[in-house]
Amino acid sequence: MPDLQASVDTPPVWFAAGYPLRAHNTFGFDVRARFACRVESEADLVAAIRDPRARGLRTLVLGGGSNIVLTRDFDGLVLLVALAGKRVAREDEHAWYVEAAAGENWHEFVAWTLAAGMPGLENLALIPGTVGAAPIQNIGAYGLEMAERCVSVRAIELASGAPVEFDAAACRFGYRDSFFKREGRERFVITSVTFRLPKLWQPNAGYADLAREIEQRNAGVALHARAVFDAVVAVRRAKLPDPLELGNAGSFFKNPVIDAPQFDALIMREPQIVSYRQADGRVKLAAGWMIDRCGWKGRALRAAAVHERQALVLVNRGGATGADILELAQAIQRDVLARFGVELEQEPISL
Ligand code: EPU
Secondary structure (H helix, E strand, C coil): CCCCCCCCCCCCEEECCCEECHHHCCCCCCCEEEEEEEECCHHHHHHHHHCHHHCCCEEEEECCCCCEECCCCEEEEEEEECCCCEEEEEECCCEEEEEEECCCEHHHHHHHHHHCCCCCCHHHCCCCCECCCCCCCCCEECCEEHHHCEEEEEEEECCCCCEEEEEHHHHCCECCECHHHCCCCCCEEEEEEEEEEECCCCCCCCCHHHHHHHHHHHCCCCCCHHHHHHHHHHHHHHHCCCCCCCEEEEECECCCEECHHHHHHHHHHCCCCCEEECCCCCEEECHHHHHHHCCCCCCEECCEEECCCCCCEEEECCCCCHHHHHHHHHHHHHHHHHHHCCCCCECCEEC
């Protein structure tokens, strides 16, 4: 089992000025960084931020670059997080506690837990990006958010170089939201995440698309985590573009949550609207449905386009800039506001 906190004695790798970031953001935007540094351990990370070349520079952490819109060259230091390793940190009667380093590919990590007989993350299969990025926007899909499995996050504080452990409460997870996306932004670099995977597995297969896929594949058969995993992969492949083929950052907007009186008025005008009542009485609206209704699905603004099979996903058809994507996003926001009276909040951060 690899020791996740092991330090290596080779220094971190620095790349020359003008380092291309195209392969480090899933939109595939062709921008450059003043400096980039690949870090493979916490020791590398501390060495990089203490390096004289980093003094006074703004720092940007990139894992898979799957939740960012880079609108221009980055005049600072990009930390390419490549910390590797995953292990069962401990186990008790009720659960496995699995720790993975920040640079691990998320989907490969999910597949590894399943192959090792530790289900619980299968609903989150095929989400692009790294383990270290997962807590930042609290990735979620098909009825599960990573917050429900996350017990702690380890990070290095940029200002001091000191390691800090955050328990789940300190991460302040919300819908596509966390401490790391708000107050903690640009202050910490996540180095590893620990998950609790209960030994008593219960399927989470109620989400409409998923339930339909499982019914088609496994009707009448006892449900296993592997079947859920396979169904999630199939549903995602059918609807969501592979960033290696078509640049994108997943859902570009959050599903907005509105209060009950606003919803009651809205549904009178838009009886077909897709909505989900929340525990607190408020109502979450399917932004993809609203964008679709505004006629945006498949439409383009230069090389920036709305995906043909999921209107919540904006794509780079080739050669689009971050500014093109933001211009398209603003046009969509204007139309949705005009028709539904609802503001759409952008999900990825832009820089
Ligand atoms: N819909 C349309 N037209 C569209 C897109 C959606 O009518 O073009 C309708 C669908 O038919 C469905 C509803 O809107 O009735 C919701 O669509 P879907 O099930 O595809 O999910 P979503 O709400 O658009 C959210 C997450 C996804 C996640 C899926 C499945 C957000 C912002 N997005 O999308 O997460 O995979 O549910 O759980 O919460 C991501 O965050 O990057 C992401 C892909």
